[in-house]
Amino acid sequence: MILLANTEAEPGFSHAVDSLLAGGAALDALVTGIGHVEAAPSVRSVGYGGWPNMVGDMECDGAVMDGTTLSVGAVGAVPRTLHVAALAREVMRRLPHVMLTGEGARRFANEIGFTEDDVLHPDSKRVWREKLDDLLDDEARAAFPDVPLIPLSNAITDPERVRDTTVFLGIDAGGNAAVATSTSGWAWKYPGRLGDSPIPGAGFYADSRYGAAACTHTGEMTMRCATSHAVVQGLKFGLSLDAAVERAAEDLLALKGGFIGEVVIHALDKNNKHRVVTLRGGKPVSYWFWEPGMAAPERRQSEQL
Template sequence: MILLANCEAEAGFSESIADLKNGKSAVDALVRGIGFVEADPKVRSVGYGGWPNMLGVMECDAGVMDGTTRAVGTVAAVPRTLHVAALACEVMRRLPHVMLTGEGARRFADEIGFNSDEMLYPDSKRVWWEKLDGLMTEEQKGTFPDTPLAGLLGAITDPERVRDTTVFLGQDQTGGIATVTSTSGWAWKYPGRVGDSPIPGAGFYADSRYGAAACTHTGEMTMRSATAHAIVHGMKCGLSLDDAIQSAADDLLALDTGFIGEVVIHALDTHGNHRVVNLHGQGTVAYWFWEPSMAAPEKRQSQPI
């Protein structure tokens, strides 16, 4: 067994550990753990504590992958839904589809009994409007929300750049590997923007034969490079975990056009190895790690690349 997650995962990390110890599948353990993160308002990039789009609407994304079957379920730009990772899991288990988006995903949530949630945290609403209010002219404020938004995008997002998905990667007692992601996405994003978090192969990928990978921060880059799949495929082709990460990182570092930002890679293999690296970032980043020989989970620092 093994469990790996980014630093925002603290609220649910021990819950996932308990489930793994009790013999639950990696998918079930990770989905339940990440649900605690989604409900924690102190986590300002996921679920209830996250940030809205430019119109002040919360649109959340999530992905689930069972590495044993390679079944996938994802949801994107979902309104009024707190537990989007659990919803993505239900897409995987109940539907012949991989992804549902927007109001279609919310309709499915209604059909299977999910609550309709008030998602705009009061402090997020306050900060969102203060930022817009400082950028728009009186004429733009007068026509809002019918004001053209694209011209405001760079100015409103640059000061925050909040785009830190929560990722859980784990292996259960049977050797099954899974990944689960959840995010409210890039703060003040253009309505309908979807990052890499619900995109299989970009923001997450799992294969119980080789390992798993998941990414946070700048999804616009990992979607261009299919980063998560590249790491797992590298291990399939015989690369070590470190070499597979380096190969995928080289592809990211070679990008020199479009939006370039920080990318954090989390990955593990079937031999109990793991690694977390930070590209284009300032210094190290924290993450959570646990395996059965440890008395308690540890908060560690990423390694250089």
């Protein structure tokens, strides 16, 4: 068994550990843990503590992947919904589809009994409004949101530098690997924007025969390089975990043009080895790790590439 998650996972990490220790399946353990993160106002990039889009609406993304069946469920730009990872699991279980977005995803949530949630934290709303008021004149304030958004999106591109998500990766006692993701996405994003968190192969991928990977921060880059799949594919082709991560990182570092920022790759293999690396960042980031025999989960530091 093994459990790996990024620093935002703190409110739910121990719950996922407890589920694995009780004999739970990896995917169920990860969704249990991530649900606590989504509900925590202290986590300012996921669920209730996250940030709205350019017009002040919360649009949350989430996904799950079962590494044994390669089944995926994903939801994107979902309004009025806190627990999007659990919703994604239900897409995987109940529908012939892989992904639902927007009001269609919310309709599905209503149909299966998910509550409609007040997702926008009051402080997030305050900061969003203050940022806009600094840029809008009186006429634009009166007309908002019926104003051009492209200039605003370029003028205040993620002022809080929030391009993070939460990712949980694990392998259970039966050797089944899984990944779960959840995010409110890029702060101040253009309405309808999807990052990599709900995109299989980009923000996450799991194959119990080889391992799993998930990415945080600048999803615009990992979507271009299919980063998570590249890591797992490297393992499939016989590379060590270190070599697989570094090969995937080479593609990210070679990108030119478009939005370029920081990326963090989280990866583990079927032998319970793991690695977390930061690319283009000013300093390492912390992450959470647990395996049997440890007295408690540990917060560790990523490597810099």
